[in-house]
Amino acid sequence: MDMAKGILGKYDVVVVGARCSGAATAMLLARQGMSVLLVERDRLGADTLSTLALMRAGVLQLHRWGLLDRLRAAGTPPIRTTSFVYGDEDITLPIKPRDGVDALYAPRRTVLDALLAEAAKEAGAHVLHGPRLVDLVWAEDGRVIGAVIEDRERNVYPIGASLVIGADGLKSTVARLVDAPVYLEGKHAAGTVYAMWSGLENRGNRWYYRPGLAVGTIPTNDGNTCLFAGTGGRRFHDEIQADTTAGFHRIMEECSPSLADEMRAGGLSERYRAFPGHPGVYRRSYGPGWALVGDAGYFKDPITAHGITDALCDAELLARAVGRGTDAALADYQSARDALSRELFEITDAIAGYEWDIEELKQLHLKLSKAMNREVEAMLELNGDLNPPRMAEIAKPPRR
Numbered sequence: 001m002d003m004a005k006g007i008l009g010k011y012d013v014v015v016v017g018a019r020c021s022g023a024a025t026a027m028l029l030a031r032q033g034m035s036v037l038l039v040e041r042d043r044l045g046a047d048t049l050s051t052l053a054l055m056r057a058g059v060l061q062l063h064r065w066g067l068l069d070r071l072r073a074a075g076t077p078p079i080r081t082t083s084f085v086y087g088d089e090d091i092t093l094p095i096k097p098r099d100g101v102d103a104l105y106a107p108r109r110t111v112l113d114a115l116l117a118e119a120a121k122e123a124g125a126h127v128l129h130g131p132r133l134v135d136l137v138w139a140e141d142g143r144v145i146g147a148v149i150e151d152r153e154r155n156v157y158p159i160g161a162s163l164v165i166g167a168d169g170l171k172s173t174v175a176r177l178v179d180a181p182v183y184l185e186g187k188h189a190a191g192t193v194y195a196m197w198s199g200l201e202n203r204g205n206r207w208y209y210r211p212g213l214a215v216g217t218i219p220t221n222d223g224n225t226c227l228f229a230g231t232g233g234r235r236f237h238d239e240i241q242a243d244t245t246a247g248f249h250r251i252m253e254e255c256s257p258s259l260a261d262e263m264r265a266g267g268l269s270e271r272y273r274a275f276p277g278h279p280g281v282y283r284r285s286y287g288p289g290w291a292l293v294g295d296a297g298y299f300k301d302p303i304t305a306h307g308i309t310d311a312l313c314d315a316e317l318l319a320r321a322v323g324r325g326t327d328a329a330l331a332d333y334q335s336a337r338d339a340l341s342r343e344l345f346e347i348t349d350a351i352a353g354y355e356w357d358i359e360e361l362k363q364l365h366l367k368l369s370k371a372m373n374r375e376v377e378a379m380l381e382l383n384g385d386l387n388p389p390r391m392a393e394i395a396k397p398p399r400r
């Protein structure tokens with residue numbers, strides 16, 4: 001096959017999965033001068049499940065990497081306000097321009113993931129869409145020393161690597177192959193249904209809540225708005241899952257009759273998509289010759305719309321650790337990631353339980369806002385500081 005000539009041999013790093021965590025990690029490693037192979041089984045620009053919203057730290061990362069202008073040039077609309085609508089009480093907050101972030105964005109994954117993969121390629125990574133990782137290569141002492149990838153004709157190719165990074169999502173093959181232990185799990189798995197809707201005005205990110213329910217609007221590319229409806233796992237399972245379209249509209253009407261009304265001015269532009277939920281999870285994310293990044297190492301419910309932002313921050317922490325070139329640095333990466341994400345994980349799990357009343361939810365949102373500010377501060381501290389990394393400082397326990 002054509003691909004073989006290009007990939008046989010040895011790389012410093014093989015990254016498996018070329019979406020937000022993998023493509024960003026590959027880009028950063030290639031920018032450090034490493035030889036990188038980035039392998040993705042999907043085609044370039046394929047869509048995936050996502051309600052698309054980036055939080056400030058995620059936008060900041062794209063800005064720092066010089067990619068925010070491209071995102072805007074791709075027609076991704078700025079989001080200038082966030083509204084929290086608790087029952088009938090509307091709290092609308094402006095997104096303050098600072099640190100190079102003028103607005104929030106919610107790019108289609110067809111745009112964001114492709115843009116990151118292109119940036120990895122420009123940085124010198126060898127990027128392959130189509131083949132998939134099927135196995136790892138192990139040394140006698142148990143160290144991972146390569147990856148086995150299979151093309152669409154089922155030819156397999158062993159490739160040497162000093163490090164194999166699993167950026168291959170929640171059901172990570174790399175995590176399974178290295179038997180990465182789970183060391184923390186969330187309690188809740190909420191259900192979400194979402195759809196792209198045309199014809200709505202960009203009135204920012206709007207999150208609406210009533211006990212047991214959440215809906216929202218997230219403006220994205222091509223004049224579409226992502227509309228989502230979420231509820232607790234039990235109700236989703238008992239009532240929504242059998243007919244997710246009807247369930248989506250029922251939750252909309254119950255949670256925000258005004259949004260349900262507004263929707264009638266526009267129309268569905270793509271099919272409804274449902275996610276039945278999965279509890280949050282932390283997996284051990286490093287070992288001899290391997291590491292995990294993004295959802296492969298750490299997943300949480302989409303209700304706080306933070307997975308992409310996490311992936312972009314994790315990519316930076318991991319790339320810096322890999323730059324140090326020791327197993328101890330990889331251990332620091334996991335500590336830094338956990339210190340940054342642990343509060344977000346717990347708050348998200350509590351919100352995903354849908355057992356709150358509105359006052360409790362407001363308190364959870366206040367905590368969430370503080371944790372996100374801390375995350376932004378930490379990512380700003382890293383600015384321009386590739387050598388030496390400041391992992392130890394980032395890994396300080398969260399200020400409460």
Ligand SMILES: Cc1cc2nc3c(=O)[nH]c(=O)nc-3n(C[C@H](O)[C@H](O)[C@H](O)COP(=O)(O)OP(=O)(O)OC[C@H]3O[C@@H](n4cnc5c(N)ncnc54)[C@H](O)[C@@H]3O)c2cc1C
Pocket residue numbers: 016017018019020021022039040041042048049050051052053054055131132133134167168169170172173192274275293294295296302304305306307308309310311
């Ligand atoms: C319903 C829903 C809504 C969400 N909404 C938001 C939101 O609004 N905001 C937000 O920030 N986050 C959201 N998230 C979370 C976010 O989508 C994830 O956190 C994010 O996609 C993680 O990125 P990743 O690159 O780590 O993994 P993924 O996006 O899962 O990408 C992994 C990639 O690895 C590839 N892969 C897997 N196995 C192999 C293999 N063996 N060989 C080669 N390639 C392989 C897959 O094809 C895939 O492309 C949502 C999630 C869901 C389910």
